Amino acid sequence: MYFVTLVAYQRAGLFGEITGGDVQLNHGGEIAQMEWERLGQRFGCVDLGAFVVMPNHIHGIIAIRSAEFGVTHAA
Numbered sequence: 001m002y003f004v005t006l007v008a009y010q011r012a013g014l015f016g017e018i019t020g021g022d023v024q025l026n027h028g029g030e031i032a033q034m035e036w037e038r039l040g041q042r043f044g045c046v047d048l049g050a051f052v053v054m055p056n057h058i059h060g061i062i063a064i065r066s067a068e069f070g071v072t073h074a075a
Contacts, residue, residue: 001049001061001062001063002061002062002063002064003059003060003061004058004059004060004061004062005057005058005059006057006058006060007056007057008056008057011056011057012056013055013056014026014028014029014055014056015028015029015032015053015054015055015056015057015058016028016029016053016054016055017055018055023052023053023054023055025053029053029055032053032058033053036048036051036053036058036060039062045064045065045066046062046063046064046065047062047063047065048060048061048062048063049061049062049063
């Protein structure tokens with residue numbers, strides 16, 4: 001299992017904004033969330049744990065069950 005943090009270039013608020021203590025995703029944030037959720041469908045050896053999309057970064061937990069299917073196969 002891996003804890004992953006993806007940060008937008010220069011920490012730009014590409015994914016949304018904080019309003020009233022809650023994250024309001026913009027279109028880019030909705031795409032980021034949708035694509036993270038799709039990883040398990042795209043890669044059968046991946047299990048997704050908790051994740052959150054913030055205005056300028058994403059945190060997530062990902063488990064890779066098999067080393068037989070790697071990035072080189074996805075390219």
